Amino acid sequence: MITVAIDLQERSYPIYIGCGLLAQSHLLAAHITGSEVAIVTNETIAPLYLDQLLKGLKGYRCAEVILPDGEQYKTLEILTQVFDALLTATFSRRCTLIALGGGVIGDMAGFAAACYQRGVAFIQIPTTLLAQVDSSVGGKTGVNHPLGKNMIGAFYQPRCVLADTDTLNTLDDRQLWAGIAEIIKYGLIRDLELLTWLEQHMDQLLARESSALRYVIERSCHNKAEIVAADERESGIRATLNLGHTFGHAIETGMGYGTWLHGEAVAVGMAMAADLSQRLGWLSTTEVNRVIRLLEQARLPTRAPQAIDAARFLELMAVDKKVIDGQLRLVLLKELGHAVVSNDFAPHILEATIKNAR
Amino acid sequence: MITVAIDLQERSYPIYIGCGLLAQSHLLAAHITGSEVAIVTNETIAPLYLDQLLKGLKGYRCAEVILPDGEQYKTLEILTQVFDALLTATFSRRCTLIALGGGVIGDMAGFAAACYQRGVAFIQIPTTLLAQVDSSVGGKTGVNHPLGKNMIGAFYQPRCVLADTDTLNTLDDRQLWAGIAEIIKYGLIRDLELLTWLEQHMDQLLARESSALRYVIERSCHNKAEIVAADERESGIRATLNLGHTFGHAIETGMGYGTWLHGEAVAVGMAMAADLSQRLGWLSTTEVNRVIRLLEQARLPTRAPQAIDAARFLELMAVDKKVIDGQLRLVLLKELGHAVVSNDFAPHILEATIKNAR
Structure with a gap:
């Protein structure tokens, strides 16, 4: 087991990988407050892992x-x-919520715990994979609104994250690939070594080799x-984690939530961000092709x-948490491995990127 | 104008009284971020004060x-x-929500702003009056659930509180009296001087004399x-502000929200807390009668x-934020002007208080 620490003073917590x-219940026990535990999961995950989790929670009053x-x-x-479930069980302020599932479950259970x-x-x-590499870490929680993704939520940190890689064995391929999109993201925004590794080891990853x-x-x-740790509430650098997300959210909202997987929409969004970065003279054609090729490998x-036509795409992008005083800001690539947040692009260049992407 | 400061480090803010x-728009301007302002109000208050408020917000893009x-x-x-309104107006993360109304509006607008x-x-x-003396200050926000009051919410501090006493002129008597309940509460839990003042000046208060x-x-x-300032998130002393509230919430939930005013239910709750405190030997009959008489004066x-029969009353009280591991804790009075949080009472004593109160 590997432990990665999230350093946020009194809100610090470990990620166990x-x-x-799932069978090591002492890992959880150390982070559960009180005697009441509610497990929030979904219809796909419950038959696979709920019993295993419950087995380790015998001493607690559990709700599902x-x-x-x-x-x-x-x-x-x-x-x-x-x-409804928490109140029907008369669970108190000292209860603990456990999110057992992917990004959607984590976002919802986390927001429920915050409120x-x-x-x-x-x-x-x-x-x-997507939840293990990205969404379960960092405290972003929330729900969607018909007019915009993740528009209602809270920053609320978990007490710990337990990433059992065995659970990835039951993941369908499409979900696995979607998770790889967020890994590629880290490579593109700040970790060239990871990017290169992905280019060289994509086959092992697609084959789910455990190492x-x-x-x-x-x-x-x-x-x-x-x-x-540097920017918990996204007043600066944290926004770079949203590379491809403003484009991606427009796709998810525009196509109807659940039609595209989040990671799929983010993949297209990263290709579009690379395209726009090229139009600004920051990336070369070779570099953009390198991005596209890696996404295709995955x-x-x-x-x-x-x-979604171009006008609608722009309209959907206007509802984004990075908009300030009517100005859309996007995460773009100054070079591979170096992301910036910028509103320094002419509207026609953004339009060209959208038109080119369709 | 008087200013009372709430000292919460980076979340500190002033209360202007x-x-x-409402006409002094510079007071608001200093606390508005961005150029977008959403005013959340209700059907009773909007015709009375919305225009006046909007007049001072001419430079902003406003939504109502x-x-x-x-x-x-x-x-x-x-x-x-x-x-829906915020997203339809494409309001960004830099918008400001203004709650214009009583406790319900403040709690809802505050929770909306938190999320x-x-x-x-x-x-x-x-x-x-209730919102000016209590609910608008301190950052408790949220909504009710059919099974319990204020069960979904957040601690979220405002940038400022603007209490214009002129707005109390349009308040109906029942609302005025309900507000006095929370003032009596401060007297009972920690401010004997205020308690005595209220006994001596209730007529002036009921006549709405401005001083x-x-x-x-x-x-x-x-x-x-x-x-x-001492306990922002209610891990200790702040709970004493809930004198009468566990009883009161049971009445509000049991009778259907909106049937009793919050302050009315809290008044009964404080009478019940005094009764229970007497049964524990903490208050004398004279002191309990003093509490009852003051509430009646108001x-x-x-x-x-x-x-609500006794069994149902107990059931409703079991869903309370002060319950810890199945143990109901109540705010009780060691003496007038000194509240404590205690679970040190036999079930039959609580039952006697409930039966006696009906």
Whole structure:
């Protein structure tokens, strides 16, 4: 087992990475407050891992909340089911919520924990590659709104993250590939060595070789840990973690949540950010092609859906958390391995990127 | 104008108290971030004060969210209307939410501000006595759940509180009296001088004499400021501010939100807390009668509704944020002016208090 530490003073916590961790209940026990534990999971994950988790929680009064599976259920309305379950079980302010699932479950359980009785303890057990390398770490929680992704939420840190790599064995390929998108992201924004490694070892990763998985999860968590520790509430550098996300969120919202996987939309978004960076003279054609080729190696899409025309795409992008006083800001690449947040692009250049991507 | 400071390090803020403050737009301007302002108010307050407020906000892009009036609308479902309005107006993370109204509006607007894009700036303009002396100060925000009051929310501090005492002129008597309940609360838990003052000056307060109003608002805010500064997130002393509230919440939830005013339910709750404190040998009969008499002077109820029987009352009380590991804790009075949080009472004594109150 590897431990990566997230350093946030009194909100610091460990990420445990390894195989067979679900069975090691002492890891959880150290981070559970009180005697009441609510496990928030979904219909896909519950039959696979819920019993195993419950086995390690014998001493606690446990409640289960099983939500439908998919980004389209990441809503305030479905979140109500968590509150209903907690209150029906008369769970107190000293209860602990455990998210057992992918990014959607982690975001929803985390937001529920942030709000229930104005804040209760929270543990992340990510079961997808995307959640293990990105969304379970750093405290971003929330739900979608029909008009925009992740528009309602909170910064709320977990007490620990337990990434059991065994859970990746049941992941379908599309989910695995979507997770790789966020790993490529770390390479592009700040970790050229990781980028090169991915180019050379993509086959091992696609074959789910355990050493390859462990390497990318640990490396991704280290990258995320450094950024989050430097800027917990995204007033600066943390925004670079959103490379491809403004484009990607437009695709997810525009196509209807759940149609595209988050990682797929982010992959296209990163290709678009590379394209825009090239138009600004920052990346060469060779470098952009290197980005596209790596995304393709990971079986990820690089072109935006025809169903969203350029005008609609721009409209969808206007609702983004990085907009300041009407100015859209995007994460772009000064060079491979070096991301910046910039509003220094002419509208017609952004339009050209959108048109070129379709 | 009087200014009371809430000292919470980087979250510190001023409470401005005085007449004619709504017209003094520079007070707000100093605390507004960005160029977008959303005013959250209700159907009762909007016709009275919205135009006046908007007049001072000419330089900003303003949105208005007018919610229905009453505790029964303090729900996640109605809260959605605020998010809908903010996103329809494409308001960014740099927008400012202003709560213009009583406790319900303040709690909802504050919670919306805590969650919108994971947190935007927030200003309280309380227009009821209860909100001016209590709920607008200290950062408790949230909504009700059918199974329990204020069960979903956040600690989220405003940038400033602007208490314009002129707005109390349009308050109906029942609302005025309900506000006095929370002022009596400060007297009972920590401010005997205020308690004595209230006994001697209740007529002036009921007649809304401006000097009397200003005195109780300032004194209440000072009391609240000291407690909140010492214990922002209610891990200790802040819980004493909930004197009468566990009983009161049971009445509000049991009778259906909006049937009883919050202050009315708290008044009965304080009478019950005094009764229980007497049963524990802490208060004398004379002291309990003093509490009852003061509540009656303020035209407040002191007896619980017949419609909730004792068993149901206990069940409703079991869902309370002060419950720890199944143990109900109550704010009780060691003596007048000295509150404690205690679980040191036999179940039959609590039952006797409930039965006696009906």
